[in-house]
Each structure stands twice: as C-alpha cells, then as structure tokens.
Amino acid sequence: MHYNSQSAVRGEGRRVLGFCLESVSAAVVTCYQAHPGAGAAAMWRRSCGHLGARLCWLRGGLQFPAKRHWGVVSCIDPSMGLNEEQKEFQKVAFDFAAQEMAPNMAEWDQKELFPVDVMRKAAQLGFGGIYVQTDVGGSGLSRLDTAVIFEALATGCTSTTAYISIHNMCAWIIDTFGNEEQRHKFCPPLCTMEKFASYCLTEPGSGSDAASLLTSAKRQGDHYVLNGSKAFISGAGESDVYVVMCRTGEPGPKGISCIVVEKGTPGLSFGKKEKKVGWNSQPTRAVIFEDCAVPVANRIGDEGQGFLIAMKGLNGGRINVASCSLGAAYASVVLTRDHLNVRKQFGEPLANKQYLQFKLADMATRLVASRLMIRSAAVALQEEREDAVALCSMAKLFATDECFAICNQALQMHGGYGYLKDYAIQQYVRDSRVHQILEGSNEVMRMLISRSLLQQ
Structure with missing residues (x-):
C-alpha cells in the first residue's frame, strides 16, 4: 500500500501498529494489528509505550523498564494542544519512527548508512514533501503540522530526520519560487523521494557570512557555467538535485541567484566523505563545480533573487531542525524517566532521590518550553507575520x-x-549537537533577534 498525499497521512493515523519482543536479546518482531475505534490519544500512548523499549539497547537486545508511569509522560505529551487531525498524523510519524527508524538508528550511525529505502517508505506516508503543494505530489500541510511530524520522526533517528527536513526545504523552495514547468519537473520525484535533494549555500570561505559567497555562475547563451565549491553539504554525492546559491552579479546579497544542478551534470563532482561526530546516517561532502554548464531553465526565480530565496528557506529550516532537536530531547526525557525508575543505588530506585527528581523536572520544563516556542514560530511563519x-x-x-x-x-x-x-x-547527544551550528549558527540567531529589536 502506498501513501503519497495528505489524505493518506490522515487515513493511516486511524491504524495502530502493534509491536512485540521475543526476548530482551532477540530481534524486534513487528506485528501489524488493527485496533478499530481506538482514539488518537490512546494510539499515541500505545506508540510511546514502545519508545523506551525500542531506543534503549543493552548488548544488542532491548531493555524494558519495570513499569510505566503515564502521569509523568502526560505533562510532556507532544499531542497536547493539537487538533484530532494533527494527532492522527503525529501518530503515524511516531509509529513509523518506532517501527522503521529506532531499531536501525544505531546501525546507520555505526556503519554510516544512508537509509534510502526507509526514507522512501517515509515518503509513501507523505513525508517527502510535507509542506509542498498537493498538485505536484506534496502533502500540503502547514508549518505547524511539519514541526509536529519532525519531532515525532526524530525520536526514531534524529540524523535521518534532519536530512529529510533539508530535503523538504529544497522541495519547498522549488515549489514556491519555481515556475510551473520547474515545479512539475522536480517536485513529484522529490516528494516520493525517488530523487533526493541537497541545499548548497555554505562555502569554505563563507559560513555565517553567506552573502559573501564566491561560487560563480556566468551566463553563456542558454546556460550558466558554474565554478566554485560548497562545503558541509548534507546528502552530497547521494542526492540527485542540488539547490545551489551562486553569484550571477555584483558582490553582496543582490548578486546571488538560485540554480538547480542535477547529478550527472559534467563538471559536478564531490569531495571526500567527511568523518563527523554525529549525523552519520547522512553523508556530508564538498560539492565542486568546474566549468559546470547548467541550463538557464534551471534557475529558480529571477537573477538576484537567490539570497532572498535562501533566507526564506532557512526560516522554515530553523523550525525544522529545532523540531529534530525536540524529538531527540523528548526521547531522552522518556528514557531517563524509565532509567530512574529501574536503576537502584543505595537500596532504592534513583527515582526516589530528590536531586534527580529536580533534574528531571528541569528537563521536562525546558522540553515543553522549547516545544511551545517552536510551534509559536511555526504559526507565525505560516501566517507570514512580520515577527516570523x-x-x-x-x-x-x-x-x-x-x-x-x-x-x-x-x-x-x-x-x-x-x-x-x-x-x-549518546547518539541523541551526538546527533543534536550540530543543530546549534547549522541553518545559521546560534550566534547568528542572536544577531538576527537583536537586529529585529534595534530596528523597531
């Protein structure tokens, strides 16, 4: 069965995936069981009931907490404040994370595997073009819906979800700023993840100062000839579509344009695969252009519009990557809660120690505050508010x-x-650390926030 639309996401939310274990050292056996009439809240609890079990490995097996305390989890319930429809596709995302991602995330990390098949399964649920318009194969969901989905998916594998979020941003850029021919050429295979996309802005000499980028695109007839390189590009070498910000005109932001470069184009090559602390389920390489001729028809928007396109893409990208951090943190809180209940020291569970109770309370408070900020920003971006x-x-x-x-x-x-x-x-720690750097470092975020205040 294939799922490639918003309606499919909603419909699948009415199914429940049941899971069972043969033993703590046996492999996970996935069982599909229908639960007619089950409410969204009940389905969500059933998914979260398996979260700790699926994410806490012990010598190749799975460690089950002795019992569960839903009262603790309820105060950090990610479905709070959502409507029934949102709860349903949140349920789909949690189930997918538990079934397809969590059992594999350690192997993807250790072997540095790019899980193409699993991501294409996610696309069958509508997650390849979550906020892309439906006429080109997207799910047509809102920014808030997107944040909800990425939080849920990130509980299963933060690194893979982060790549999916970048892929979604690229598809949205083409959908939003491309012409009809470009939208219908590029978006459908991106939404199904038949093809994968990478976002190419950062260069070796221009990280936070993106407007100073040097990769050039000189027009020669009906082609642009690109020369230069991009650094730290997620999916590079594996992706099929590269959304490239390059210089077609004067220095500064007004001289930047956005051009789509397709894999296999002569003059396009890639650097070595980078060795990273985390994010190992997605390859990171330099993207190199050497007299790379690309049709003018692949330019997205007008000449000189590239920097605006890049920044608008990053506004959503920042919410997306924050949502990925949120999923990692949510899973970490649940696992810590379970560990404190099971682990005994000095003759009693660690959960009885007030110092650790207070630590857990602080973690939960930070988690919920983060979620509220993300969702508030998502709504502002969707509504195109001035403060977005x-x-x-x-x-x-x-x-x-x-x-x-x-x-x-x-x-x-x-x-x-x-x-x-x-x-x-430890993998959540490693995979979430880079989120403070990419999509604009947190130092740059402080600059943008202060600039907004001082210009008023």
Missing part, C-alpha cells in the same frame, strides 16, 4: 540549546551506561 523571522530565530536558538542540554543531562543521569554505544542516549 525573529520568532524562527528565537525558536531555533532556544530549542537547539535547551534540547542539547536535555540530551546531555540525560546522558549524565544514565551514569556510565549513558556513555556506552549500546544505549541510545
């Missing part, structure tokens, strides 16, 4: 800082176990 840029920057700054702190604190509260790769906590 500042709110997106605030949400990215606050959530990526706080959610990394939550993951790091969770590792500390797991003690020595948290530092073992048999446990998921």
